[in-house]
Amino acid sequence: MNENLLIDIKNLTLAELTVLLSDLGKEKFRALQIIKWVYARGVTSFDEMTDLSKVLREDLKQRFMVSDWTPELVETSSDGTRKYLYRLSDHESVETVRIPMESGKDTLCISTQVGCAMQCQFCMTGTFGLTRNLTVAEIVNQVCASLKDGPLQSIVLMGMGEPLHNLDNVIKALDILYLDQGCGFGPRRVTLSTSGLVPQMFELARRVKVGLAVSLNATTDALRDQLMPVNKKYPLAELLKACREIPLEPRQRITFEYILIGGVNDTLTDAKRLVKLMHGLRAKVNLITYNEHPASAFKSPNPKAVEEFQRYLLDRDIIAIKRASKGQDISAACGQLKGKLERHDV
Ligand code: SF4
Incomplete structure (x- = not known):
């Protein structure tokens, strides 16, 4: 049997699997039984799905398979952050970061593309x-593989890639991860971060519930054009107008990520403009200190500048959370592990 012709169950939503099974003349409820085995119990062999008849299991083996990932590389930081690198079937690679939170539980940062066009x-x-989009199974497998290392409190789509450039696969992956009978992550435990693709932000809000984070990083179009070329297409005014218009759940806030880069966007003048930009928004600001690395000329900010920046926002009633830079010693900023691997210095 040619393995490549088999359909990976992890590429299918419950609705899609139900249709495929019913096309094969199987009872519809079998789809949910299979999904429970795969996601709630982590089973990847049809032979272990003991509440399915032997005949059904044999039929499934002719059409389907269940992919299962183990990392090619794991780096663990002194602060407990763990970074996994997975090799894909076309020899590309993708990375996932498991970050311990103060609550004692972990957040998983997953990727949605190989590389990124932004x-x-x-x-x-x-x-x-950008090399390519990740498939639904490749997005979901990052979570399944990490769950083998223990439970997760939340998932953030903030790794490699712009999730809204791979919208259909991301939405299907969320649909799978949300299933109560499977992984059981509710929308309140998942956050998607975008660089600010305005039309896709509206489409996302129409099609699925998920926490929204916007990577902001600058308070003028001149600087944001330089730091994030997407700003030339969707400048700050348009982006923030969209953020005001997108319907939010009660008590939901949009997270604005602001990477503080030394001497670039970390002055009190920037903080002042940021306060103005946040006016009227249900927002919180995550202040992230830039992680210096050899391939970039950008510098980490002065700790005093970070303190003053945060204080300025807090004093004006803006929720501003300083995110400790986790995994400093294992290249945990997005894309850095892949960068090291490709330069062959891991
Ligand atoms: S920050 Fe995110 S959107 Fe921007 S290039 Fe990196 S992966 Fe892409």
Whole structure:
């Protein structure tokens, strides 16, 4: 049997699997039984699905398979952050970061593309360009593989790639991860981060519930044009107008990520403009200190500048959370592990 002709169950939503099974003359409820085995119990062999008849299991083996990932490389930081690199079937690679939170539980940062087309200047992934979108199974498998290392509190789509450039696969992956009978992540436990693709932000909001984060990083179009070329297409005014118009759940806030880069966007003048931009928004600001690395000329900000920046926002009633830079010693900024691997210095 040619394995390549088999359909990976992890590429299918429950609705899609139900249709395929019913086309094969099987009972519809079998789809949910299979999904429970795969996601709630982590089973990847049809032979272990003991509440399915032997005949059905044999039929399934002719048409389907269940992919199962183990990392090619794991780096663990002194602060407990773990970074996994997975090799894909076409020899590309993708990375996932498991970050311990103060609550004692972990957040998983997953990727949605191999590389990225957005060219953000502070991001190493941006320098690789886009190779391809990840499949639904490749997005979901990052979570399944990490769950083998223990439960996860939340998932953030903030790794390699612009999730809204791979919208259909991302939405299907969320549909799978949300299933109560499977992984059971509710929309409140998942956050998607975008560089600011305005039309796709509206489409996302129409099609699925998920926490929204916007990577902002600058308070003037002149600087954001430089740092994030997407700004030339969707400048700040248009982006923030969209953020005001997108319907939010009660108590939901949009997260604005602001990477503080030394001498670039970390002054009190920037903070002042940021306060103005946030006016009328249900927002919180995540202040992330830039992680210096050899391939970039950008510098980490002065800790005092970070303190003053945060204080300025807090004093004006803006929720501003300083995100500790996790995994400093294992290249945990997005794209850095892949960068190291490709330069063969891991
Ligand atoms: S920051 Fe995100 S959107 Fe920007 S280049 Fe990197 S991966 Fe792409």
